Amino acid sequence: MIQLVWLVPVLPLAGFLINGLFRNSLSKGMTGIVGCGVLLASFILSLLIFGEVRHEGFQSVTVTLFDFISVDKLHIPFAFQVDQLSALFLLIITGVGFLIHLYSTAYMHEEEAPHYARYFSYLNLFVFSMLLLVLGANYVILFIGWEGVGLCSYLLIGYWFKNVDYTNAAKKAFIMNRIGDLGFLIAIFWMINQFGSVTFGEVFSAAQGAPVKVLTGITLLLFVGATGKSAQIPLYTWLPDAMAGPTPVSALIHAATMVTAGIYMIARSNILYSLAPLTQNVVAIIGLATALLAATIALKQNDIKKVLAYSTVSQLGYMFLGLGVGAYTGAVFHVMTHAFFKALLFLGAGSVIHAMGGEQDIRKMGGLRKHVGTTHWTFLVGCIAIAGIPPFSGFFSKDEILAGAFGKSPVYYAVGVFTALLTAFYMFRLYATTFLGNFRGTHEQEHHLHESPAAMTIPLVVLALLAAVAGFLGVPEAFAKDSHWLAHFLDPIFAHNATAEHAAEAGASQEWMLMGISVAVALIGVIAAWTRFSKKPDLAEPAGFGKVLANKWYVDELYDAIIVRPLYAISKFLNNFIERFIDWIVNGVGRLVQYGGRQLRLLQSGQVGGYVLLMVVGILVLFLVELFVKK
């Protein structure tokens, strides 16, 4: 079965080709069947593969398809690696991806058939790229998927290409990702130069003896790539703008694909990172700073999708904190739970927007609880999960990361807990403003309100169940011995780091205390938001510090002022001055020749006397030269 792993990405690729090439002739129904069908098939395959990987003592398998690049001593096979980590990600991507595809069939139903097919082909390509990313057995194949998801995000964010703002957002996503990719690429070159290989296993074993400086450099550059893809400081600003795409796309980007790529890559390279403590600290601090920054911004956003977008940035920050403090299992665990509840929240938000007829401003919603029942309670599940209230999934994964952070430094822990407070607060502000209180939209909208069709609610229910119970895959050891199934499962990947993690989990009483604190904090946030916003939502235009938050700390404006505009200014300067200057020199040489010709022409007077005179003068000069200079 594992030898057939190549089918997992190839199936979505086939879906992409079918929907892309025959977009004009396929009916919408066929498009949907192809688009979802290939993903379902991939998901089933992934399940079968996972079934094999699950067995005790499974060794990672590499499936080589063909030689991709083979030059000199550098061999880069097009190979897939199946182990616990990639199998887990396969499940998340194809599973959640399938649900999002299913949801899309209803959500996008108003599109014309060719565009509908185009949409599904992009979605399939997106999943294909992501699968390539997690399956790749070396950094180059990983990089192919890595850039591939960047491309797909570009295509999908700019899916409604008539709108200039949307295409701008798409462009921004691609270019910001490219900046990160540059770091990744240079890291690959460094690896090739240092280790002579890019295959994971070879790099990791060669890294054991490599100087720490080199490893720090490589890991930092890889991390630059991760900040682009996983939206961390300083390259996070594209993700909130990426809301321009259709809502299911946001779900796909935020939950199953794309942004988790950075986490996956670092988790995959955990051996390198563990050897470079400096990088680990940088990762943790950047993660923490991003988590906090994004959470503060989310407090004041009024677009339902923007709040969720910043919460994603914030949660990704948590994951990087986990990676940075060595709690790799915790980070991967959080990727998984986050995939469930964030997909759920986004799809729920899509359902709300669908019901509201395209409205996204939560100030114009309210009281939707009565109108969209299923959406409401599933959304509530998602909010509880992300807020970290037990026994929902977010609690377990977040707690594991926080415990790891406490083991490293109480400061990390404190900031993390504060961010958790903010998270609970803004999520329930969103929930309360949207679903509680009275309806604040127009009469027409109220009339329009309706629950979404089954194709949309079924994924919501499934995801809600997963978001509720997935946490039990990783129950802390404090509850019962060997209760952390996930840690056990991922042991072969992170085994060498086990000491660090176990040290962090030392002391059951301490762990109980940490858990107590985070639960209490989450509850405080939930209750504060609930009481404050359920009756009197915050409708006023933000002022003072709130305005700074509402404007996202003016980071976009800052980037515009210090990077974008100077770049264009330089470009304009080069085009208008330097380019003209070079041209002026070139033309100047030409003009000089012409000018010289005109002047010399005057000598050709046609007067024989003149010529003879010149001749004589010439002879005399020659004589003089002979006489005086030669000696």
Added chain:
Amino acid sequence: MPINYYIFLSLALFCIGVAGVLTRRNAIIIFMCVELMLNAVNLLLVAFSKMHQHALAAGNPGAGIDGQIFVFFIMVVAAAEVSVGLAIIVMMYRNTHSTDVNFLNRLKH
């Protein structure tokens, strides 16, 4: 006779020729002045040739003879030149009724 006399004479002839070419406008006179210059050179060649012959007479009877051969060449070339040049001047006179060279700057235009 010392060689200096020949040199001064031919220099004088040459200078007269140059001055004539430079100052006169009549094509035929210019032509004659050119001939004068050529002959100044011829004179010099013959004189030097004779000088070398004297100097080397003992050992080498043929020494310096090439100078005199050059003179014949120059005379032949000059004759050819005169025939072509005079033909041109005749044609020019027929066309313009003048032998003034300053009248002949039309190639410029």
Added chain:
Amino acid sequence: MIPVLLIAIPLVGGLAGFFIKNDKSARSWSLLVSLAALAVSLWGLSVGAKSPLLNADAEWLPALGSRFAVGLDGMGQILCLLTAIAFPVIFIATWRDEYSKSWNFYALMLLSQAGLLGVFLAMDALLFYFFWELALIPVYFLCSQWGGEKRIQATFKFFIYTFVGSLLMLVGIIWLYAHTPDHSFSLKSFYALRSSINGTDQVWLFWLFFIAFAIKMPIWPLHTWQPDTYEQSPTATTMVLSGVMVKMGVFGVIRWLAPVLPLGTWAWGDTASGFCIASMIYASLVAMQQDDLKRLIAYSSIAHIGLMALAIFATTTTGMQGVMIQMFNHGINIIGMWIVVDLIERQMGTRKISELGGLAQKAPALAILLVIVALANVALPLTNAFVGEFLLFSGVYSSKVTEYNVVFTVVAALSIILSAIYTLNMIQKVFFGNTNALTEKAKDIKLNEKVVLAAIVVLIVVIGVYPKPVLNLTKETVDMILTKMDYKKI
């Protein structure tokens, strides 16, 4: 045998073309001739590297010690294939372009092809120079007869620039010729020279040749002829110029400069690399400001070529292999870009980005094909250019002949970001957004254009996914060149 045929077919076909005084038959004739050349080129690929059919040698100018020596090695194979593919593609794609006295146009195009193939095949310096000029002169006429409004000015600049370069090269060739022990122009004698010429001479000879080739590529600051010429030439000629002819410069450095003058190349490699990098960054930045599609692509081409030249001076196997494959890829990709530009210009009557917009609504097939070609242009993985650029950058990074390899890589790699910026800007402004009065009437592309573009896209993807055959083709040439470039062994 095969090289002689490769040169003779377009040469004879072109000369005959002058006498077909009919638009339609001249077009068909030229397509036929170019297809025949393609067939011969494919035959050359199929006979195997050791076949005696791949070389030919005959008396040419015995008094000068110059022979008509032509041969196909790996690098020649790949460039001849590019040339042979490019011409039929160009003829088909511009099938609907109208030219006055088109038979002359097509005949000159074929002559230029003969010259190009000769350049890539010549194993004799004088022959090389001869074909070099033969390739350029038809272009001069093509541009000055059928070009845009400012064609005279542009062609004048083009001609002066390239001619200055050619003359510098000629001086170098003659100097080298005079120093060969057997007074011969053959490539072998030139290669044998590298150990007998001292460092000082190698340095100035290096600059003679490098300036000649740098003008052709072009490298900053010798590049200003290129945007003007590309802008003013008829698009079919621009395709030849940018798709194939700029490779003459890169090719020249690899075959006639680096292995002949390894000491000079080594001594001034860093400086030359600096110019290459300046070229990449500068051209990318200037491209961001262009409003004319042709100029934009011209500058993007300068940036890409700069990278190839940079990798040559890195003197690594990976880098050199990258140059080989990228020469081919760049040719294919940029011809694809030009085809799209030509289509837009023929329909809309303008190339101004600011006057276009919303074309994706009216011409979805064109939009999709352009996006793929443009993505290849920014070297997205699984397109051919990624393989090339990956190897190029990797080669520059692992260079052993310079201390600045890391700086070079990092600065040069900034062009990856810049290229994404200007390419996406262009796509956005031309294809996305709303239609205006002009683009409202646009129609989608016709079959012949679709076929050609689809063929290009297939090539892009196939080489992007499975580049091995192409890499294997040039392996031996690369090893040979690198051994010759090894200055330590002198």
